[in-house]
Amino acid sequence: MIEQARKQRVVIAGGGTAGWMAAAAMTRTLGKQVDVTLIESSDIGTVGVGEATIPTLVFFHKLLKVSEQEFMAATQATFKLGINFENWKEVNQNYLHAFGVTGKDCWAAGFQHFWLKGLQQGLSTDFGDYCLERVAAEAGKFAHLPNNGLNYAYHLDASLYAKFLRNLAEKEGLRRIDAKIQQVFTREDNGYIESVLLDDGQKIEGDLFIDCTGFRGLLIEQTLHTGYEDWSHWLPCDKAIAVQTEAQASPIPYTRSIAHEAGWQWRIPLQHRVGNGLVYCSRYWSDDEAMSTLLNNIEGTPLNEPRVIPFRTGRRLKQWNKNCVALGLASGFLEPLESTSIHLIQQGIVRLLRMFPHTEIQQTDVEEYNRQTDFDVEHIRDFIILHYHVTERKDSPFWRHCRQMEVPTSLAHRIKLFKETGRIFREANELFDDSWQQVMIGQGLMPASYHPIVDNMSREELTHLLSQIRNNITRTVERLPTHEQYLKQYCQ
Numbered sequence: 321m322i323e324q325a326r327k328q329r330v331v332i333a334g335g336g337t338a339g340w341m342a343a344a345a346m347t348r349t350l351g352k353q354v355d356v357t358l359i360e361s362s363d364i365g366t367v368g369v370g371e372a373t374i375p376t377l378v379f380f381h382k383l384l385k386v387s388e389q390e391f392m393a394a395t396q397a398t399f400k401l402g403i404n405f406e407n408w409k410e411v412n413q414n415y416l417h418a419f420g421v422t423g424k425d426c427w428a429a430g431f432q433h434f435w436l437k438g439l440q441q442g443l444s445t446d447f448g449d450y451c452l453e454r455v456a457a458e459a460g461k462f463a464h465l466p467n468n469g470l471n472y473a474y475h476l477d478a479s480l481y482a483k484f485l486r487n488l489a490e491k492e493g494l495r496r497i498d499a500k501i502q503q504v505f506t507r508e509d510n511g512y513i514e515s516v517l518l519d520d521g522q523k524i525e526g527d528l529f530i531d532c533t534g535f536r537g538l539l540i541e542q543t544l545h546t547g548y549e550d551w552s553h554w555l556p557c558d559k560a561i562a563v564q565t566e567a568q569a570s571p572i573p574y575t576r577s578i579a580h581e582a583g584w585q586w587r588i589p590l591q592h593r594v595g596n597g598l599v600y601c602s603r604y605w606s607d608d609e610a611m612s613t614l615l616n617n618i619e620g621t622p623l624n625e626p627r628v629i630p631f632r633t634g635r636r637l638k639q640w641n642k643n644c645v646a647l648g649l650a651s652g653f654l655e656p657l658e659s660t661s662i663h664l665i666q667q668g669i670v671r672l673l674r675m676f677p678h679t680e681i682q683q684t685d686v687e688e689y690n691r692q693t694d695f696d697v698e699h700i701r702d703f704i705i706l707h708y709h710v711t712e713r714k715d716s717p718f719w720r721h722c723r724q725m726e727v728p729t730s731l732a733h734r735i736k737l738f739k740e741t742g743r744i745f746r747e748a749n750e751l752f753d754d755s756w757q758q759v760m761i762g763q764g765l766m767p768a769s770y771h772p773i774v775d776n777m778s779r780e781e782l783t784h785l786l787s788q789i790r791n792n793i794t795r796t797v798e799r800l801p802t803h804e805q806y807l808k809q810y811c812q
Contacts, residue, residue: 331526335360338648347492415762420453742767
């Protein structure tokens, strides 16, 4: 007979998006199986620039039984259908990476093969014309469609999101302590974290510790010395500046990513304001040059003082080490180009919930958690590097460096495979699927050939296929309300 386990004591070090996502998920799913304590200091600020998300957050909220309307009203959120990449392929050339599927695949070949033959025969229009989400985004339209017919995510106010999640967690019995961690104690026998001493004198013991202390990694790095793998040779940007501005126009249903000489700028439209920022490489731009570039390319009055945030792209060598799991910036950093920061926090939380220890932590769980996390992070890393490396820009030293740099073997293989054959294969449960061909084609990488099965179709059949997909999308988008209309009605 299996003995009933006592409650596991979970201690979350740090608040912010990562800490409060973990707190809300733990308390709302594991309920009576855990005692959760979150320690954060009101004196320590959070980075809080991750205001754009991807569609996986919709499903995370369903897991937590979160009301979408309440969430959107509380966080001043807007809907997001994709990201518009401006000046990435070449200056003054844009494409929109949307969340949907482009065209219709067949069992042997993706839609891009049919589109490529259509292009050769003068039948195809722009690749994005065959994606519902892209056409809706460019038309500024949005609505919920039956059977998740329109894939979407959110733009949100990160600080308001943390407050919203805190409210959920505290209703479930979470204990929050406003204090700083002064000292961390480990066990002599196995090096596990035993307790933390706070600046108010309290000593908090735990069975499992979750490190959400940001870049410094108070538990995972400063205490357990886990180690860090640096990826800045592939992702050379190492600083960001963030500033919020007054909204000057109706919010659009997509994020803007605008490439500059030595980095790129984001614009994230919320209901009440716009989030702006610049990610750049300090080898090519000084802080003053970057600040000037950002402030000269924003719309509306700034609402806060811009601040420079240094970072180093990479990851901890282990995300779960002994009895400590790192989430958010404590686990590593991939720049926010494809809005994956909150996704990786969410994945870490859900993975931990699936492997949550019944009594003692099992090393096999720890190893499997780290293996799965490494897989996820490496595939996202490759996808982000793709945007920098596959470009036609040669107008600055930064872009010439990105074009010429060596890339991971895994990415080099994907690029070569697509360039020579037009093929893309999704590995296991990797995050991006249709996105690969959207970005590769958007960045100017055109395959040399298509799959021979396409030649089974006559010119008339191919014409019918392409026009039918476009016509269906056009009819659907024509019936949609504008994003602003839908937002006002939905979030009242």
